[in-house]
Amino acid sequence: MKRILLIVGLISGLWLQGQCYESVHLGGGHTVALKSDGTLWGWGRADAGQLHSSVTREYIPKQLGTASDWYSVFCGGLNTFAIKNNGTLWGTGSNNYGCLGGNSTTQVFSTFQQIGTDTNWTKVAASANFTIGLKTDGTVWGWGQNDYFQLGQGSSSAQQLFPLQIGTATDWVDIAVSTDATGFALKSDGTLWGWGFNPSSLLSYGNSNISEVVPIQITTVNTWVKMRVGGSHILAQKADGTLWAWGGGEHAIGQGGAVIVTNTPQPLGTGIWKDFAAGPAESIGIKSDGTLWVWGINDLGQLGDGTTTNRNVPTQIGTANDWETVQYSLSFHTMLTKTDGTIWYWGPNNYYATYGGNTVVSTVAVQMPNVCVGPTLSSEDFTAANSIALYPNPSKWMVTLDYQLETAAQLQVIDVSGRVVLERELAAAETSFQFETTAMASGVYAVQVLGKDGGVWRSKLIVE
Numbered sequence: 001m002k003r004i005l006l007i008v009g010l011i012s013g014l015w016l017q018g019q020c021y022e023s024v025h026l027g028g029g030h031t032v033a034l035k036s037d038g039t040l041w042g043w044g045r046a047d048a049g050q051l052h053s054s055v056t057r058e059y060i061p062k063q064l065g066t067a068s069d070w071y072s073v074f075c076g077g078l079n080t081f082a083i084k085n086n087g088t089l090w091g092t093g094s095n096n097y098g099c100l101g102g103n104s105t106t107q108v109f110s111t112f113q114q115i116g117t118d119t120n121w122t123k124v125a126a127s128a129n130f131t132i133g134l135k136t137d138g139t140v141w142g143w144g145q146n147d148y149f150q151l152g153q154g155s156s157s158a159q160q161l162f163p164l165q166i167g168t169a170t171d172w173v174d175i176a177v178s179t180d181a182t183g184f185a186l187k188s189d190g191t192l193w194g195w196g197f198n199p200s201s202l203l204s205y206g207n208s209n210i211s212e213v214v215p216i217q218i219t220t221v222n223t224w225v226k227m228r229v230g231g232s233h234i235l236a237q238k239a240d241g242t243l244w245a246w247g248g249g250e251h252a253i254g255q256g257g258a259v260i261v262t263n264t265p266q267p268l269g270t271g272i273w274k275d276f277a278a279g280p281a282e283s284i285g286i287k288s289d290g291t292l293w294v295w296g297i298n299d300l301g302q303l304g305d306g307t308t309t310n311r312n313v314p315t316q317i318g319t320a321n322d323w324e325t326v327q328y329s330l331s332f333h334t335m336l337t338k339t340d341g342t343i344w345y346w347g348p349n350n351y352y353a354t355y356g357g358n359t360v361v362s363t364v365a366v367q368m369p370n371v372c373v374g375p376t377l378s379s380e381d382f383t384a385a386n387s388i389a390l391y392p393n394p395s396k397w398m399v400t401l402d403y404q405l406e407t408a409a410q411l412q413v414i415d416v417s418g419r420v421v422l423e424r425e426l427a428a429a430e431t432s433f434q435f436e437t438t439a440m441a442s443g444v445y446a447v448q449v450l451g452k453d454g455g456v457w458r459s460k461l462i463v464e
Contacts, residue, residue: 021372022036027078028331039070041062042062048094064080069085091112115162121133127330132177140169152196178232194215195216236265239398241402248261254283271287274287286326289321291320295315300347324460397437397438401449407452408451409450446458
């Protein structure tokens with residue numbers, strides 16, 4: 001009971017701080033954060049209405065409107081989408097080519113507009129000028145620019161002002177978009193599908209730069225669990241935690257220049273990754289041990305290693321091992337969080353104020369002052385003879401806990417109220433345990449492994 005109370009105390013204590021958020025989300029040059037009280041807050045670039053205002057920029061966190069019933073938030077390049085507790089979808093900011101989805105040709109909205117009347121939205125993925133959305137019934141919908149068939153309708157058009165269903169399948173579980181004009185979706189059977197623009201054989205070999213007009217299956221693999229898409233390359237993770245890349249760019253797919261263009265997944269080492277992000281020609285990842293790795297084009301210092309040297313294989317930045325999440329924006333910004341809840345950025349900041357109003361271009365990580373993301377859990381690690389990894393995180397439907405233990409241990413998954421939602425004994429002879437998250441409410445959970453020898457390992461788990 002004392003251990004459970006400790007977790008609750010850590011969570012509650014962090015959320016009692018003035019500007020600590022349940023989750024943070026990076027857009028083109030703006031950041032939007034969700035508080036546990038259901039309010040939205042944002043900072044950075046604001047000139048397109050993406051921060052629910054008409055100002056040019058916000059240097060410090062500002063509340064987006066007065067609503068307190070927001071459930072989740074997603075950022076596009078120059079707009080912001082959010083879903084309320086009742087499942088309705090809303091958007092503010094740029095509506096170029098109808099990418100806001102509100103059935104209007106007005107180019108900019110500085111307040112949230114409801115998108116249709118449906119009450120079963122669960123996720124949004126937004127590129128510069130087109131958007132796709134996932135509903136709880138497993139259907140995928142698209143709106144905005146459609147010149148390269150990025151809406152998967154079988155026909156192209158200049159713009160689509162309101163959501164149209166993409167195909168007829170009802171078993172989609174996740175979605176992603178490229179920084180250009182390609183859409184991807186993951187099915188519950190672990191297969192990956194894509195449509196739209198096909199640069200560098202991103203979708204199908206031999207048809208490079210020719211669009212795929214409707215969703216087609218990408219590879220025969222059926223163990224995909226997570227993907228992030230750049231301009232002409234994709235990073236995808238398998239259920240075993242390994243990371244793979246394909247598409248174009250001798251640097252972006254991290255193969256040392258030996259492979260430049262391919263539609264065959266290429267492994268990025270043999271380690272387990274807990275988060276990763278893709279830019280137009282850049283890739284950034286965090287391994288299960290909390291170390292940070294980068295590869296790709298670096299002419300603007302966008303890899304955050306303090307240089308402008310391109311990296312054609314994954315290259316570690318520093319020696320820190322407490323990195324937690326990473327996001328990349330269309331404007332060459334990177335936002336990261338650490339296990340202590342701190343938020344960090346690198347990239348151009350002369351206009352967007354993404355880290356405290358500084359007007360510099362930072363080629364190394366700079367901490368955003370006076371804000372944090374939680375809950376944050378102290379980590380009293382097991383001895384070096386033990387190793388534990390939790391992935392994928394965030395999770396949509398399945399989580400794997402890999403471990404090597406000298407003695408038996410107890411696994412506990414605890415929600416923010418302190419309720420144990422999962423408890424299981426872990427035998428030293430075992431090495432892996434999987435559990436589904438589909439029945440768990442979206443939010444943040446504490447995961448802890450309590451060793452019989454007194455060792456404690458803790459992490460947070462985000463369920464989408």
